[in-house]
Amino acid sequence: MAYDVIVLGSGPGGYPAAIRASQLGFKVAIIEKESLGGICLNWGCIPTKALLKSAQVYEYMKHSTSYGINTSGVEHDFGGVIKRSRGVADKMSKGVQFLMRKNKIDVIMGYGKLKAKGQIEVTGADGNKQLVEGKYIVIATGGRARELPNLKIDGKKVIGYREAMVLPNQPKSMIVVGSGAIGVEFAYFYSTLGTKVTVVEFLPRVVPIEDEDVSKELEKQFKKQGIEVMTSSTVESVDTTGNGVKAQVKKQDGSVITLEADVVLSAVGVVANVENIGLEELGVKTEKGKVSVDKYQQTNVPGIFAIGDCAPGQALAHVATKEGINAAEYIGYLEKKYNHQPEPMDYNNIPGCTYCTPEIASIGYTEKAAKEAGYEVKVGKFPFIASGKASAAGNTDGFVKVIFDAKYGEFLGAHMIGASVTDLIAEVSVARKLETTAHEILNAVHPHPTMSEAVKEATAAAYGEAIDI
Structure with missing residues (x-):
């Protein structure tokens, strides 16, 4: 099968790149190994916001008397909260399916790997392989949860963000390791529903990339909510042999304490999905675990572009979207289907948002x-x-x-x-x-x-x- 543009990955960078390329008159295919919409729609941005909204509604109801409204016996259904979140994600993924049909984009399900210039081998769920050819390839393979050597995710007692969204039962206690956006959002969600939450942060303050005044305010609000915050602290090891988890935490003064909880959530950032997709075979350069690109998202190999979490910009959905559109428009410019070069990204003017309360x-x-x-x-x-x-x-x-x-x-x-x-x-x-x-x-x-x-x-x-x- 031959196309003008092939997009590898259908997340918030991949599917907009495919749509924009189609709008410019290209024949486009998109390759996806799991679910259309990628991590953002299925396991990230969207379902987490649904969870947080449920927590917020529950919090409003618990404090309804402050608004002059009397309620009694307010309870939450943890399973119902999870079910609603998955329903929202499924609806959004179906929306992407509609957009693919609307824009006449072929969807090829399977694991894609670069084989040669302009060629991607796709391995389906049944193990069958097919070769897809395209003049231009946009790599949009995204990222996954970073795993620390001393905090291996087993999916049961030590979990990542995916497991945190679909736990079968609400834990009575949780240790959240890392206080970036993922960590503090889940800390708020579980704490609001009644889980005893402790946040452990390696750096001297929570949400460490934010302005210092913001960090101080969030820590103050979290403590008011009953969330324990430990900064300048590291999880040295975890013991999962008992009913729950015992974590050895080294504090700033060098002392080590043992924290016990039902589960540990590892939220120490994301790492790009750049392994086993054929970059080395084609000589595509990477640096610090990301695909190297120029201001138009081009790699060092002509005809191959990279966008989103696997490229050097901020690992944010809206960054991926704009990079994807820019890549498609630059391809359009090269092929004389778009009359000017797209404006390069200004990475110093990117909004960052965290949706805890x-x-x-x-x-x-x-x-x-x-x-x-x-x-x-x-x-x-x-x-x-x-x-x-x-x-x-x-x-x-x-x-x-x-x-x-x-x-x-x-x-x-x-x-x-x-x-x-x-x-x-x-x-x-x-x-x-x-x-x-x-x-x-x-x-x-x-x-x-x-x-x-x-x-x-x-x-x-x-x-x-x-x-x-």
Whole structure:
């Protein structure tokens, strides 16, 4: 079978790349070994948000009296929560199937491996092999949970994110190793449903890539929720021979304590899926476990592109999507089906979102990074406790923090923690893309009462013009 473009992997990078290539007039095939939509739709972004929504609804109901609504006997059905999450994921995966049909993209199920220039061998579930040929190949193989040598995932007592989404029974206690997005989201979910959760983080603060003020606020909120947080700590070993798990944890002072729990969730990041897909045979360069690419996602081998978690950019679904579209449009440009080169990615203007409660969203420079880059900065902070909408909604935890260049007013970064901030961050992304300064933010009228006013108010605070604080 011969195609113009073959996409290896159907996640949030792969399927948009296939659709955009089809829109540009190419004959396209997509190869998927498991489920259309990849990890994001089936085992990542979407089903986890469904779980978190169930936890949030349960939390609202438990505290309904604070809204003047009396309820009694509120209970959760753990199995029902898991079932709803899987249903949401299945619906989204079926949506991708529809999009493939709509855009006349051939779907080839099986494990794909590069065999020669323009050729991929696909091994089906039945073991049968077929050769698929294409002028251009887009590698979108994604990533998987990183595994530590002393924390081997057995799928039962030491689990990864996939098992955490479909546990048959709710554990009474859980140790979460790692406090990135995956770790803190599951920590919130299980804690809200009644599991005793302990978070163990190797670095000095939780969500360590975030601004320091955000880390401090999340740790404070987690402790209020009853989540135990241990930073500057490492899991030295785990013993799974008994009924539960015993973890030896080394603390900052060098002392070692034993934590006991029903299960340990390893959430120490992701690693790219670059092994056993034929990269070495074709001479495709990799560096630090990722496929090396140029600004148009091209590898060193002509005709082969790489996008998403297996490429060097941030391992985020929205990054993969844009990289996939860019790759398709650059192929279109090479084949004279698209009239200009796509605009390369600006990896310093990528929003990062974490969906625990309170939510976290950030973009651009942290305050520390801006100063280290040589900027003189103006920093403004607006607490949600001063927001009318937040007060009315009963969600006053957190703040919006903004960072501007003192000399020119350039919008260097924004860091938010609180309700709905994963929606608020888009304003800053667009503002920074348009090279907006503080002046424009202050003079753009924000609707009242909304959470979005916090962006304007934080900006006003940076310039000594705050009204509501």
